[in-house]
Amino acid sequence: MLEIRDLHAAVDGTPILKGITLTVNAGEVHAVMGPNGSGKSTLAQVLAGHPAYEITSGEILYKGENLVEMEAEERAQQGVFLAFQYPVEIPGVSNAYFLRAAYNAKLKAAGKEEVDPMEFLDLVEEKLKLVDMDPAMLHRSVNAGFSGGEKKRNEILQMAVLDPTLAILDETDSGLDIDALRIVAGGVNALKRPDNAAIVVTHYQRLLNYIVPDQVHVLAGGRIVKSGGKELALELEARGYDWLLEAVA
Amino acid sequence: MSTTLSAPALLEQANHAAAADVPAVLRAARAEGAEQFAALGLPTTKNEDWHYTSVSSLAAIPFAPMTGDDSDLSPDALAEHRLDASWPTLVFVNGVYQPSLSDTSALPAGIRVLPLGDAVSALGDTVSRLLGSTAPASRDGFTALNASFLGEGAVVHVAKEMVIDTPVHLLYVTTDAGANGMHHPRVLMLAERHAKATVVESWVGLTEQPYFTNAVAEVVVEDGATLTHLKVQREGRGAFHVATIEATQGRDSHYVSFCFTTGGALSRSTISTLLNGAGCGTTLNGLTMLDGAQHGDVQTRIEHAQPQCFSREIYKSILDEHSHGVFNGKVYVHPIAQQTDGKQTNNTLLLSKTAQVDAKPQLEIFADDVKCTHGATVGQIDQTALFYMKSRGVDADTARQLLTYAFAADVLETIENETVRDALELVTLHRFTSLATVTG
Ligand SMILES: Nc1ncnc2c1ncn2[C@@H]1O[C@H](COP(=O)(O)OP(=O)(O)O)[C@@H](O)[C@H]1O
Ligand SMILES: [Mg+2]
Numbered sequence: 001m002l003e004i005r006d007l008h009a010a011v012d013g014t015p016i017l018k019g020i021t022l023t024v025n026a027g028e029v030h031a032v033m034g035p036n037g038s039g040k041s042t043l044a045q046v047l048a049g050h051p052a053y054e055i056t057s058g059e060i061l062y063k064g065e066n067l068v069e070m071e072a073e074e075r076a077q078q079g080v081f082l083a084f085q086y087p088v089e090i091p092g093v094s095n096a097y098f099l100r101a102a103y104n105a106k107l108k109a110a111g112k113e114e115v116d117p118m119e120f121l122d123l124v125e126e127k128l129k130l131v132d133m134d135p136a137m138l139h140r141s142v143n144a145g146f147s148g149g150e151k152k153r154n155e156i157l158q159m160a161v162l163d164p165t166l167a168i169l170d171e172t173d174s175g176l177d178i179d180a181l182r183i184v185a186g187g188v189n190a191l192k193r194p195d196n197a198a199i200v201v202t203h204y205q206r207l208l209n210y211i212v213p214d215q216v217h218v219l220a221g222g223r224i225v226k227s228g229g230k231e232l233a234l235e236l237e238a239r240g241y242d243w244l245l246e247a248v249a
Numbered sequence: 250m251s252t253t254l255s256a257p258a259l260l261e262q263a264n265h266a267a268a269a270d271v272p273a274v275l276r277a278a279r280a281e282g283a284e285q286f287a288a289l290g291l292p293t294t295k296n297e298d299w300h301y302t303s304v305s306s307l308a309a310i311p312f313a314p315m316t317g318d319d320s321d322l323s324p325d326a327l328a329e330h331r332l333d334a335s336w337p338t339l340v341f342v343n344g345v346y347q348p349s350l351s352d353t354s355a356l357p358a359g360i361r362v363l364p365l366g367d368a369v370s371a372l373g374d375t376v377s378r379l380l381g382s383t384a385p386a387s388r389d390g391f392t393a394l395n396a397s398f399l400g401e402g403a404v405v406h407v408a409k410e411m412v413i414d415t416p417v418h419l420l421y422v423t424t425d426a427g428a429n430g431m432h433h434p435r436v437l438m439l440a441e442r443h444a445k446a447t448v449v450e451s452w453v454g455l456t457e458q459p460y461f462t463n464a465v466a467e468v469v470v471e472d473g474a475t476l477t478h479l480k481v482q483r484e485g486r487g488a489f490h491v492a493t494i495e496a497t498q499g500r501d502s503h504y505v506s507f508c509f510t511t512g513g514a515l516s517r518s519t520i521s522t523l524l525n526g527a528g529c530g531t532t533l534n535g536l537t538m539l540d541g542a543q544h545g546d547v548q549t550r551i552e553h554a555q556p557q558c559f560s561r562e563i564y565k566s567i568l569d570e571h572s573h574g575v576f577n578g579k580v581y582v583h584p585i586a587q588q589t590d591g592k593q594t595n596n597t598l599l600l601s602k603t604a605q606v607d608a609k610p611q612l613e614i615f616a617d618d619v620k621c622t623h624g625a626t627v628g629q630i631d632q633t634a635l636f637y638m639k640s641r642g643v644d645a646d647t648a649r650q651l652l653t654y655a656f657a658a659d660v661l662e663t664i665e666n667e668t669v670r671d672a673l674e675l676v677t678l679h680r681f682t683s684l685a686t687v688t689g
Contacts, residue, residue, distance in 0.1 A: 048640045076642035088637035092655025101651070102641035109642070141655075158641060 001026045001197050002047075002166055007058035009046050015056065016042045018222035024166070027194040031208055031233060032201045034219035035241045040201045041085050043219070044170040047199075048082035049075050062166065076102070077109035079165030083155035083172045085201075090142040095154065098142045099124060099161050106162060127160040131187050149180040156187040163191065167198040173207035185210030205237035220245050272369040275399045278380055282396025285386040289393050301575040301607040302517055302546040307489045312461045314398065315423075315430035317345025322424050323455070330420060330453045330483075333668050337362055338418040339403050344432030346401060359411030360446060361404070365435060368404035375406050379437040383467040383495035383523075391491050395433040395465040402435035402464075405448055407474070409441035416447040416479075416666055421462070423485060428458030436466040440474035442499070447477040447666055452492075454485025454512055461489045468496035470504045472526060477505040479669055480520075483676070484512035486541070492518045500526030500555075507664050508535035508564075509673055510545050511680060521550035524586075530559035534663050536673075537565070538680050539572035539604075546575035553586035553616075562593040565660045567653060567681060568604035576608040578623070584615045591621040598656045599629055600681070650682035 002024040009017040016039050024030050034040055046053045047060065049072030060067040067075060090098065096117075103123075104114040115123070128135055131153045143151050152172050159167055169188065173181055188198065188211055200211055208216075208230060216232040217224045218241070225244055226232065236244075271279070291308050292299040319342040327350065331338060339362065340350035346364040353362050361372060369376055386396040403419050419436065440446055452462060462484060470476045476496075484490045490513040496504050508518050522531045537545045551560045566574040574597060582589050597606045610623040630652050638648035657677045664670040678684060 050636055050640075071645070072636060072639040073642050073644050073648075076640055082640055084637065084640075088634050090634050090637070090652070090655060092658035093651050098638070098641070098643075098651075101643050101647065102638075105642035105644065105647075162641065 003061040005059050008056045009053045010056050011053055016222050024197050026197055028214045029198045031213035031216045038219040039222040040219050041170055044082055044168050047168055077106050081159050081162055081164030081167045083169040085170040087143050087151040087155050089144045091144040093142050095142050096138040103161055130160050131156045132183050148175045156184050165196050170201045173202055205233045208233045278396050278399050282386040282393045285393035286397050289390040291390045312431035315344025315427050315432045317343050318426040321426050326455050332672055336416055336418045341421045343423055343427035359408045360413050361406040362417050363404050365402035372404050372406055375439055379467050383497050384465050391463055392465055392493055395463050398433040405438045407440045407444040407446045410443045413446040416449050419450045422453045423460050425456045427460050431461035433463045438468045440470045440476040442471040443473040445475045449479045451481040452484050454488050456485045457487050459487040464492040466494045470498045470502040472499035473501045475503040479507045482510045482512055488513045490516040494520045496522040497525055498529045502529040505532045510537040515544045517546040519548040523552045524558040525554050527555045528557045532561045534563045534660055536657050536660050537574055538567045540569035543572045548577045550579040553582040553589045556587045559590040563660050564595045566597045569600040571603045573605045579611040582614040582616050582619055586616050587618045589619040593623040595625040597627040650684055653681045
């Protein structure tokens, strides 16, 4: 589904990703871990198509197509979804409207009929239960004045509505208490299917008690310095990152 | 006869117009206006308050007083601008009050709404009390000019303790027949103590031709009264629009103003209120949306003259293409106005590199126990929000439009009357977007 080959990316001329190679197959969950500043969010943003990051070399294939060539909105319409580490507040645009605009954009790209507000409401109400969100949140502006946990849940709600093929969750667990973490993880697990995949970026092993990864990758200094099975996460939890960083230094 | 506004012949014209059929009270005011105008003339950019707005293009056009010719007025176009046909409405077409298009039969007891001409006799006391009281002819050239042509306009008088829920609408329409014309309506509003009412003033241009609106409103809000005054400026693209609103407030009163500006080649709205009784307050909000080569200037002045008063102000502008927006928000706090609570916010969204804004807060505070804050921002579309929307599949164009609308939405939400709010939301939506709706 996703093939990243020797990916190098820079921001304002400063190289940040320095040769990432990663393959994610349908049905898999990959965890990307690593210390602060190692490039996890950069990788996530690059996959989502943020224009600030320049791909200096390497390639990204998504369902066999060159992802780098696609605009962010096109990627989303093709099923790529990024749950932001820092979800953006959009005062003045209601959650309900935003969700429907996103949902319809995807339908339209697939050549399907758009849904009207009433139909859409039925669909959303079901998804709201998945993340245990108050329907009143639909009528508030997107993320505006939401607590940290509400913002993260809202990301998962968007994900649930858009039903992505490739979901990338960037530290969706950070700052969540254990109940919120369970809800978020439950949402992710409920959406898991043989024909989709997820990349779960996290700083802590804790989330991986709830979302069990097929593979764990450790990112440091813009490179994947170690990959392994789910037990690697436990080892990182016990030993920290330093031993790995020393090994590659 | 037409003449440019700077010419002395204008005096002649005004005096001439002050013929025998004009009531004495107006005749006297006209004479004073003409005299003051001769002395003051039109402001130049050397005048600090007019630094960013030059009226030289206005002064160069020979405008003739409008005649009220309504022969080319389309009933459908008029209907569209009524907001709610059931509201008591005075309609002015090309500068002149039109009884046949107006209807105040739905007015409840306790509120009087009359065209200025009728009010001179029917509400003589109100007219003599208010006329020239908050906006004397000596105020500036435009006010003097308005006085020198006194005749059209309206009087709204709300008797004490009357709470009037239905808004009163004063609707001024200019058509092609009004091209190269000018009109100088004067509105007098009095909310007696503990009264409550809403007045909407709409300025609509159904022509691209140049014409000149020079309006003055004098507003008195007595103790405990609440007056909501919504100004909707949708003049034609060739129009010059100058509006001066001068309010004065009694103890515990509330003057709520919204200034919506989207039309005109050159417009200038001055909204000024004197907080002249303890515990009173004002809410002055507004939205300006310009494009092309439009110039839109909003000046507000809040004068805290008594203790424990509050003022709340949110002004937003969306400027596209080569337009030029000006905002000057003055807050003056007298030494005795302790415990003043003032807050001013001014945000501008620039949609093009060539759009220009001159915005300044001007706080002059002479009391020591006050809380006055102000914040101003000028920016472009938020790229972070744009990317966030795109990352959800919303195309860049739609995302930009949504963000533009959203910028305006929160200030529009402060309009309490739902009909006006909905109407202005729609105007705003259509101004810069192709979206049909943003609700649901
Ligand atoms: N937009 C940006 N501008 C400048 N530097 C950036 C930008 N984004 C990321 N970086 C830098 O790239 C490095 C990796 O950041 P990031 O991808 O956010 O790491 P992580 O998510 O692993 O904590 C850091 O040194 C950070 O300062
Ligand atoms: Mg990060």
